[in-house]
Amino acid sequence: MARTLPSQYDPFDAEPRWQRFWEEHRFFSPAADGPGKPFSLVLPPPNVTGSLHMGHALCFTLPDVVVRYRRMKGFKTLWLPGTDHASIAVHTVLEKQLRQEGKTRFDLGREAFLERAWAWKEQSQDTIRGQLRRLGLSLDWTRESFTLDEKRNRAVVKVFIDLHRKGLIYRGKSLVNWCPASQTAVSDLEVDDKEEKGHLWQLRYPVADSDEFLVVATTRPETMLGDTGVAVHPEDPRYKHLIGREAELPILGRRIVIVGDEAVDREFGTGAVKVTPAHDPNDFEIGKRHGLPMINLLNPNGTYNENAGPYAGLDRFVVRKQVVARAAAEGWLVGIEDHVHNVPYSERGGVPIEPYLSDQWFLDVSGMAARVLEAFDSRNQPAFVPERWGKVYRDWLVRIRPWNISRQLWWGHRIPAWFVAGSEGEYVVAHDEAEAFAVARERYGTDVQLQRDQDVLDTWFSSSLWPFTTLGWPDQTEDLGVFYPNVLMSTGFDIIFFWVARMAMMAGEFTGQIPFETVYINGLVRDEKGQKMSKTKGNGIDPIEMMDKYGTDALRYTLVREVTGAGQDVRFDYNRKTGESGAVDASKRFANKIWNASRFVLMNLDEWTPGQLGGLPEPGALTLEDRWILGRLGQTARQIDQMLGRYALGEAARVLYEFIWDDFCDWYVELAKPRLEALETRRGAQQVLAAVLDQTLRLLHPWMPHLSEEIWQLLHQPDGVASICLQPFPTGEGLPETVPPEFALMQQVVRAIRNLRAFAQVPPLRTLPAVRLASRNAEERAAIDATRQAIAYLGRVEQLSLEEVADEHLKQVAVGVAGTVQVILPLGGLVDVAALAGKIRRSLEKLEKESGVLAARLGNESYLANAPAELVTESRAKLAEQRAQAAILAEQLARLEN
RNA sequence: GGGCGUAUAACUCAGCGGUAGAGUGCUUGCUUCACACGCAAGAUGUCACAGGUUCGAAUCCUGUUACGCCCA
Structure with missing residues (x-):
């Protein structure tokens, strides 16, 4: 035996070594003017809220397989990393910390809060960078971005100002989904309905100047304090005669008008509904139709304000109890029914949201959406893989609504608008304060006092610019010219609306192009019982734990092998008691099998490299088994090349597994043994073994980058700096198409x-x-x-x-x-x-x-x-x-x- | 209410018109000089149900049932 190698592969030694090697030699940092056709994509930036989970591991490994494949195919490949500042999520984390100190962000003040946020971001970003490297992702760290860094901020401000100038950004009073926990508006997308057992309370409102009364049914009795009307169906014989008269609101004694509105469901409850325009979306519409006043009851933190009379200062749920108690005591509570209904919850804050009347910034996206829709319908841009997700994308674009882009938070891109002191909401939009003053002076002919808007932009606003701001936009950089539009966007189906559609719209507006050719959608990683992993359930499986146990390549291979290309969810095999995963263990054993087959080859090459062995023997000198394994290799390579080209990553992984284990190990290596023993046949067997191993490693590299690099280096013993990362990917060229029958x-x-x-x-x-x-x-x-x-x-x-x-x-x-x-x-x-x-x-x-x-x-x-x-x-x-x-x-x- | 997905071996999943496959687990025999994280040999399925199309259906169509997801 010429060479001794351990009989078991040690990923924990090899993996960090090659990760450092790749990064040091910048194999993943393409020069914009370098050779090859560009193949570019951006990493869906993970939130700086701690650490990556198994979903990230899947979502990032899949495109990395494609990226490594393309790089080997000779493309000028850019896989650009970054992180997302995640306004609400970071607020949630920091405010939780503050609560433990008995403080709120308002006690701390904006500046001190932001200091904490930046410190948190640094820490979280470091963790995430480490994890991304640990996953073996072939990212170009020299081009790393952050959604809230200075360059990205410059782009965001420019976009805001441009959209405002075009009249697409405007101020509006609207009912927003208010999250009292994070004290900000959230978009419809960030609201989850939860079915809850509640009650339907029936309240009796006397009709003014009569002995009659109306009974209204409500699931939120406390909002009666903000009622400004009662609505009935205009054709309802029970109530028709009351339309136009007034009811007397209990507790506050206010008189409210009775209106007829077709939106009222005669069958539901009593057929009469209380109208609280400032606190219910349906009532808001009824209120607008009938010109009812809008009374806001809520303070931002979820307590009731002075409009609630005796209940001012109390929490909304306390008010509910007290109103019900009083109604019962005073005799105007006439019924309580159990009632199952959907309660909207804030995804981030974890508390029921309140419809809340407030001033917000809106973006009219109808025009952008129409152009994006046109690109999709007429040119299939972008193309979805699997195709069916295109329908989800399309439906969203068709039913598009104005986008509320302001968030009442501090951590984020601050809105570049300054309000004119003492005016009724007049404002100027500018790049900075100096410009704002200049614009104001111009407009008003005199110096005025300005106060910058306190709010920040929705995080998705900056995320939607990610495919081009990462390449330097708005500057016309070389990178932008070469690598934009991106070829691929790989992400989960859950953010098709949040992100993919919005990226397409913003890119259309500012670059005139759809930002990526193909959108590859991956499924969810579920736990061993098939349940969604979530922090609240605590059923997450830590990818780091898996990598510590089985190695990165084993985890990567498992995740990809489980994916069929249909965007199916992946159920992660896991034993919660032992912390073991049979599936990842099987991949680890596969890695070890490859290691040992390679070890056998290496130990029998007499220190010759494939180059020194001079490639394959002459065709005439090939034995039957040589022709067979070369034929199988050719078939396998052609199949994998074709499958990777159409994103069939899991199928390709399986095809390779069969070739390596069943064909190469079980049959060819066994048959090579006697040939290696005899002097006259040894060289031929060595040549074929070396050549097949070399090509097999290259086929394997996208899935198991570390193992393939480790063996490839042992096999070739390059003098200079060479890496399997940049070797040509086998396509079966020059290999037989059939095998000897x-x-x-x-x-x-x-x-x-x-x-x-x-x-x-x-x-x-x-x-x-x-x-x-x-x-x-x-x-x-x-x-x-x-x-x-x-x-x-x-x-x-x-x-x-x-x-x-x-x-x-x-x-x-x-x-x-x-x-x-x-x-x-x-x-x-x-x-x-x-x-x-x-x-x-x-x-x-x-x-x-x-x-x-x-x-x-x-x-x-x-x-x-x-x-x-x-x-x-x-x-x-x-x-x-x-x-x-x-x-x-x-x-x-x-x-x-x- | 609208849309999408999934039902195949004990488990996790491939296959998606031409006689049912893999990994794990199970049974039996092997420390064979690459690998016991292994080798060899085996057992295991009315491919959810009911119709239809076809020479031929896990595979295509229709309906039913169950589970899951998205949108309203």
Whole structure:
């Protein structure tokens, strides 16, 4: 043995070593003016809120497989990393910390709060960078971005100002989804409905100046304090006569008008509804239609304000209790029913949201959406993989609504607008304060006092610019010219609305292009029970824990192998008690198998590199098994190349697994062993082993970058700086398209011999003195003749004889069949005749059943008329073989039993 | 209410018109000089249900049931 290598692969030694190596040598940092067609994409920037989870691991590994493949295919490949400042999520984290100190952000003040936010961001960003490297992602760290860094801020301000100048950004009073926990408006998308058991309270409102009264039903009785009307259906005979009159609001004694509105459902509750325009979206619409006043009851923190009269200062849920109690006490609570209804919750804040009347900034996206929709409908830009997600994207664009882009938060891109002190909401929009003053002076002819808007922009506003701001936009940089638009966007289906559609719209508006050709959508990673992983459930599985246990490559391979390309969810195999994963363990064993097969090759190369070995032997010098493995390699490479091209990453992973384990390890390496022993055949075997290993490593590299690099380096021992990352990806070029047909029969015969050996309980190591083969088929005899040595070696047979007709007088044998070859194993001792007969009878029954089906089909005239001729020929051949096999088995059986 | 997805071996999943596959687990035999994280041999399925199309259906169509997701 020329070289000693450990018998087990140690990913924990190899992985960090190669990660450093790749980054130090900047293999992933393409020069904009370098060679090759560009292939670019951006990392969906993870939030700086701690650490990455298994969903990230999947979402990032998938495109990395594609990226590494493209880079090897010679593309000028840019995979650009970054992180997202995540306004609300960071606020949630920091405010939780502050609560533990008994403070709020308002106690701290804006400046001190932002200091904390930046400190948090630094820490979280470091963690995330470490994790991204740990995953082995081939990112270009020299171009790293952050959604809230100075360059990105410049772009965001420019975009805001431009959109405002175009009249697309405007101030509006609107009901927004108010999250009292984070004290900001959130978009519809950030609201989750939860079904909850609640009550439907029936409250009696007296009709003013009469003895009559109305009963209204509500799930939120406390909002009655903000009622400015009661609505009934205009055609409802019970209430028709009351329309236009007034009701008296209990507690506050305010008079509110009774209106008729068709939106009222006569069947629901009592058919009369209280109208609280400032606190309910439906009521807001009714209020607008009938010109009802809008009374805001809420303070930003969820307590009631002075409009709530005696309840001012109390929390909304306390008010509910007290209002109900009072109604009961005063006799105007006339009923309570149990009621299951949907309560909107703030995704981030985790509390029920309140519809809240406030001033917000809106972006009119209707025009942008229309252009994006046009690109999709007429040119299929972008193309979705899998295609069906395009429908989700399209539906969203069709039903598009104005986008509320302001958030009442501090951490984020502050809105570049300054309000004029003492005015009714007048403002100027400018790049900075100096410009704002200048604009104001120009407009008003005198200096005015300005106060900058306190709010920041929705995080998705800056994220939507990510594909081009990362490349330097608004500057016309070289990167932007070369790498934009991106080729690929890889992300989860859950942010098609949040992100993909908005990126498309913003890119359309500011670059005139759809920002990426293809959107590759991946599914969710679910836990071992098939449930969504979430922080609140605490059922997450930490990718770091998996990598610590099995190595990065094993985790990567597992995640990708589980993906079929259909955007299906991935259920992560995991034992919560032991912290083990059978699936990742299987991948680790695969890695170890590759390591050991490589180790075998390396130990037998006499320190020669593939280059020194001079490539493959001359075609004429190739043995049958050489031609077979090269053919299989060619088929495999062509298949994988084609599959990766269409993002069938999981299928390709499986194809490679079969080639490596079943073909290369189980058959070719075994057959190479005797050749390596003999001086005259050693060199040829070395050449083929080295060449196949080299190509196999390159095929493997996208999935298992570290392992493939480790072995590739051992194999090639490059003097300079070389890496498998930049080697050409095998395409099967120059390799045979077919395999020698004799090989399959050889495999069958070997299996039959092994089967008989197991049946006769001959230990695997004992060499069989003799095995007799017999076939009436000349082609089969020729094939066996060509593969005698292989059969003898793999079957451990001393003497292999081949005849046309088996010796009729053989006794004490075990018999089997491969193709129509009789396989006869003479045994020294006694044969269990009954057991052998049973075994043969079972095979015979199975065979007869199968040939029965085939015969029936071939007897069917419409089959012969309609089925492809090739198939009919094949079926006939198959049937003939099955019949011959059956005849052999029947004969053997007869001989045994007489 | 609208849309989408999934039901295949004990488990996790491939296959998506031409006689049912893998990994894990299970049974049996092996420490064979690449690998016991291994080798060899095996057992295991009315491909959810009901119709239809077809010479032929896990595969295409229709409906049903169950589970899951998205939108309103």
